[in-house]
Amino acid sequence: MTVLLLAILVISLAEGIPLYKKGQKKELVFMFFLLGTAIVLKVMEWFGLPSPVVMLDRLVSPVGKAIFK
Amino acid sequence: MPEKGIINTKQFAWMLFVIIASIATTQIPSMLIAQAGKDAWLSVIGGWFLDVLLAIVYAYMGIRFPGENFVQYSVTILGKYLGRIVGIIFSLFFLLVFAIFLRGSTRLVSINFLPNTPFEVILVSNFLVSAYIARKGIEVIARMTEVLGPLFFISGLGLFFLAMPLMDINRLKPQFDNGVAPFMIGTPLILTFFGICIMMAMFIPLCNRPEDGFLAKFSAASMGAVFTGILTAFSTGIFGAEQAKNFYSPGLMLARTIHFGPYLERIEIFWAVILMAAAIVASASMMWAFSLGIAQLAGLKTYQPLVYPGALLALMLGLVSFPGSLELSNFTHYSFPVLAAFVESGLEILLFITALALGKRGTP
Secondary structure (H helix, E strand, O other): OHHHHHHHHHHHHHHHHHHHHHOOHHHHHHHHHHHHHHHHHHHHHHOOOOOHHHHHHHHHHHHHHHHOO | OOOOOOEOHHHHHHHHHHHHHHHHHOOHHHHHHHHHHHHHHHHHHHHHHHHHHHHHHHHHHHHHOOOOOHHHHHHHHHOHHHHHHHHHHHHHHHHHHHHHHHHHHHHHHHHHOOOOOOHHHHHHHHHHHHHHHHHHOHHHHHHHHHHHHHHHHHHHHHHHHHHHHHOOHHHHOOOOOOOOHHHHHHHHHHHHHHHHHHHHHHHHHHEOOHHHHHHHHHHHHHHHHHHHHHHHHHHHHHHOHHHHOOOOOHHHHHHHHOOEOOOEOOOHHHHHHHHHHHHHHHHHHHHHHHHHHHHHHHOOOOOHHHHHHHHHHHHHHHHHHOOOHHHHHHHHHHHHHHHHHHHHHHHHHHHHHHHHHHOOOOOO
16 A cells, blocks of 8 residues: 555656646546546455456356356 | 647557557467367457458448547547447556556566566566556557567567477367367457457557558458467467467467577577567557547546556556456456457447447548
């Protein structure tokens, strides 16, 4: 988690400051949305909740297993 | 438009070839051999044929909606809300491919070359390099593939040439020993991996000659199919189907078998370097497509600020969803082909039929 937060801090500073200076607020919002989603995935793992890909896998893998051996 | 780069037809074809060849030569041949046994190389031909048919639809849509990629023409065809949902699915598909493909390639390096290095260190390095390339834009990716594509193709042919004396054609016979069912199941499996080249719909509006979209895809798919087909046939012919299906990367094992006395040994490192370089560049184009797609849907001026956050999100998605290589292999084998078939064929054909039925066209 510490490494993840550090990575988010570095990306936020490197990408966020130029965007803020240019006044590109929409880009800033979307950048933080993606970074926030990365944190949400880690928090979900902490609480033992499946990630969206795992949920999709559970939904689709029976079909795949029926077709492929 | 957030991306201002322009590519030519040759770059277009090499970009698609690098995507097909790097994805289809890592762990896919062994999956295909597990599925179709001795008929695996025939399934590659079947997959190539269906992929070319699919390419006709993508190329036609690229011309019908000039200057628009499939994320954009989804909105034009289906409207603001439903179109955006389809556009997001396309973008998320590239994010998923980026995550699983880089993770699979990293496993290849970790197992075979750097077993003492922590897996996460190699993984993060790969993600960083890939994101760095993606952030530089389409023209940088195109120029890299112009160098890597021919190198990959020639090195592959060289590998097959050197491995030829070890090939036992009898291991490929008889064909259709267990009926046509293995071939019929293997064909859609390989198609879903060839089909990642739906990326062509992102490249067409940026090509200086959009009408050459089909030609580029046809050339790339044909070269990729030759490459994958020979690799699959050689893996089966040299190791036998029973052994080849258990390899993580049959191409790497093939390279390992080559040696000429004490003069030429351990050439698999050259193959691995080219393969990894191609894998990283192919992944970079996935991340580029994801960031560009999201930026276009959201109406952003630029996609570059989304590249590193997107790569971090993909990294987390990969780490959280697939704690070990078994989970990743199961996902790639059973779930990915179903999801890919839905996105690559289902959604595009839906868009195609809707565009025809509603008479929707882009503005030239």
